[in-house]
Amino acid sequence: MTSETLNYWMQRFVLEVRKQDGSEYPPRSLYYIVCGLLRYLRDENIHNMNFLDEKDHRFAVFQRVLDARMKELLSKGLGTKVRQADPILQEDEEKIWSQKVFGMHSSKALQYTVFFYNCKLFGLRAYDEHKSLECDQFDLGCDDRGKYIHFHGRSSKTYKGGLRHIQLQNKDIKHYCLNAERCLADFYLAYIDALGHRGPFYRRPLASGIKYSEQVLGINKIKGLMKEITRNAGLVGNFTNHSGKRTCATQLYQAGVDEQDIMSRIGHRSESAVKKYKRTNSVLQESVSKVLDPPKKTKCLHSVQCHA
Missing domain, CATH: 1.10.443.10 (Intergrase catalytic core)
Known part of the structure; x- marks a missing residue:
């Protein structure tokens, strides 16, 4: 496969790849998938096709497409809510x-x-x-x-x-x-x-x-x-x-x-x-919140239900 062919199909891939249910990947997940493809090339001893190398101008178009696609996904709200494992306090x-x-x-x-x-x-x-x-x-x-x-x-x-x-x-x-x-x-x-x-x-x-x-x-x-x-x-x-x-x-x-x-x-x-x-946990976030918005004895204007 030539660099021109790889550059073309990688552009198509990042624009069209979807999850099994048809939904779009968050931008960070899309990037990690691309990194996985690069790792596959290296495992196959193909070391002259680094399509993430900014110095390799053969893949400049693909990199611009990937950058634009990640920005588009973020503008849709994908990847803004990161679900991470909570620490046990x-x-x-x-x-x-x-x-x-x-x-x-x-x-x-x-x-x-x-x-x-x-x-x-x-x-x-x-x-x-x-x-x-x-x-x-x-x-x-x-x-x-x-x-x-x-x-x-x-x-x-x-x-x-x-x-x-x-x-x-x-x-x-x-x-x-x-x-x-x-x-x-x-x-x-x-x-x-x-x-x-x-x-x-x-x-x-x-x-x-x-x-x-x-x-x-x-x-x-x-x-x-x-x-x-x-x-x-x-x-x-x-x-x-x-x-x-x-x-x-x-x-x-x-x-x-x-x-x-x-x-x-x-x-x-x-x-x-x-x-x-x-990353801050709920205890640290509560401490910061108290500094920025000191608690008052009066009730809030709007009732917000707190879940345990």
Whole structure:
């Protein structure tokens, strides 16, 4: 395929591509689809057809068409309402505990507990870092600072371990359990003991006692764990497995932790990637709203129903 042919058909593609239901993609989604096509060319060892390179004038027309199309989609209101995973705030976390969704009273509750804290403490990703977890990636111990959970990461989206990542290091995080009333190391110990200290970390919980079968949790089951946890606790919001990683970054950010330390904990290598996790949540937005529009004792002119 020549550059002229590719330039022509890429123009037609961005103008005509639609979802399965016939609706149009938001501008950002359209751009990511185009990036996926570029990645496909590279996977096919075609490296001289970068249609997103502004310096490559062969694709100047396509780039103008893509730019105009994205602006047109935005003017239609597409992509203006971004639905992102909500972080789980401290009060939400306490509610999960109070509703007995977390705990050692059942194998399912214990699995919920270690899954959530794998996300929060070690910044594990939505699915890819969970599916391959093994028991021997966790060491439990005690030193002069107290009990700890030591997590040894392996390959991930940002760390593949090849030649390009020779200067990087896998996650190596030691979390000290400083909450005397709720020592997370004890929960991890009970869970890993039940698994026999070997094999896959996520297995099907059994109904009687703290026991797990040899059957590994399926893909869809792992992907839906955070939704199960928050639904069982009665939390309202857009909670997905990605909420765990966002929870980790958000709470560190609110506590004033340095960006470099946040990057180390959640596994990102660029500050721009970390900043995506620092979007304001409802608590921060409420604080800003109070500054810009101080609350008064008089009633509002218009009654607006507030949903819990």
